[in-house]
Amino acid sequence: MTMAIVGGVSEDAQFVEQKLADGRSSWENSAVFGQSSVKEALYTVAEECRSPNWDGYGAVPVSEEAYRLAYRFLEALPLGYAMPTVGVEPDGQITFEWHRSARRTLSVSIDPEGRVHYSALLGARKEHGEEPFFRELPQRVGELIDSLGSP
Amino acid sequence: MARSVDRPIAPEERVARFVTVSRWVREDRTIRPDAFVPPPDLRLSVTRHDALSVEGLWSIGRAVVAQVARTRKAELSGRADRCVRDVLRFGLATEAAPVPGNPYHAEIVGWPAEKAAQKNIAQQLAAIAAFRPWTSS
Numbered sequence: 001m002t003m004a005i006v007g008g009v010s011e012d013a014q015f016v017e018q019k020l021a022d023g024r025s026s027w028e029n030s031a032v033f034g035q036s037s038v039k040e041a042l043y044t045v046a047e048e049c050r051s052p053n054w055d056g057y058g059a060v061p062v063s064e065e066a067y068r069l070a071y072r073f074l075e076a077l078p079l080g081y082a083m084p085t086v087g088v089e090p091d092g093q094i095t096f097e098w099h100r101s102a103r104r105t106l107s108v109s110i111d112p113e114g115r116v117h118y119s120a121l122l123g124a125r126k127e128h129g130e131e132p133f134f135r136e137l138p139q140r141v142g143e144l145i146d147s148l149g150s151p
Numbered sequence: 152m153a154r155s156v157d158r159p160i161a162p163e164e165r166v167a168r169f170v171t172v173s174r175w176v177r178e179d180r181t182i183r184p185d186a187f188v189p190p191p192d193l194r195l196s197v198t199r200h201d202a203l204s205v206e207g208l209w210s211i212g213r214a215v216v217a218q219v220a221r222t223r224k225a226e227l228s229g230r231a232d233r234c235v236r237d238v239l240r241f242g243l244a245t246e247a248a249p250v251p252g253n254p255y256h257a258e259i260v261g262w263p264a265e266k267a268a269q270k271n272i273a274q275q276l277a278a279i280a281a282f283r284p285w286t287s288s
Contacts (some may be wrong), residue, residue: 056169097183109269121274
């Protein structure tokens with residue numbers, strides 16, 4: 001934990017600094033905890049959908065590569081971003097959803113070849129596209145998450 | 152007299168997408184678009200309501216889940232009902248595709264090749280689908 005150097009060494013200054021540090025640590029822990037629970041959900045989904053026909057309609061199993069890329073996508077989300085819920089599509093791709101209402105919703109899926117497919121309903125507007133995913137959150141996806149705000 | 156399942160699917164007919172994956176239902180009991188994204192062959196399975204009774208429709212759903220239960224723990228969460236006219240609105244089509252055990256089986260076809268475009272249609276279908284939870288009594 002890094003303390004900001006403010007110059008003042010009075011008891012009051014130290015008290016304020018400690019409170020700021022406590023708040024930041026608490027926020028970081030909360031953000032990390034949020035991501036941990038989503039990672040847990042990701043693992044559960046991948047395990048539940050490892051076998052062929054996991055949906056009764058001939059769904060494709062979730063592959064190791066699909067799981068690994070989905071995990072990396074979660075890690076690429078900056079701390080402080082709203083966390084998604086986890087799902088899965090019949091082609092074996094993991095999905096992350098940020099859902100505020102029927103017309104304010106974003107769904108992102110990552111294919112085993114490292115492409116991010118996203119689709120959003122933003123009121124009267126609709127948007128969808130594809131971006132490559134290496135290690136960083138694709139810019140447009142980040143902008144869409146931001147535009148949806150917190151739940 | 153021809154069986155109703157042999158007739159072409161009319162726009163005013165209703166079709167059901169059985170929800171066999173609990174994660175397809177959000178906490179607020181609405182359906183995620185994941186349930187409507189087509190598989191790789193771009194043929195999305197549904198069941199025609201047609202002249203089926205409510206129990207007849209649910210028995211088909213239970214049979215679908217019974218298949219899944221052979222390889223993993225599974226249960227029927229419910230079904231998402233949609234009017235065929237709404238499907239047609241997105242440039243898709245619905246084709247009768249009877250299978251052993253389900254003469255009312257149909258498929259939603261005509262999906263775009265681009266995955267993101269499929270997701271967008273699936274989001275819009277999910278937004279207007281009526282979710283009927285399954286409750287055993």
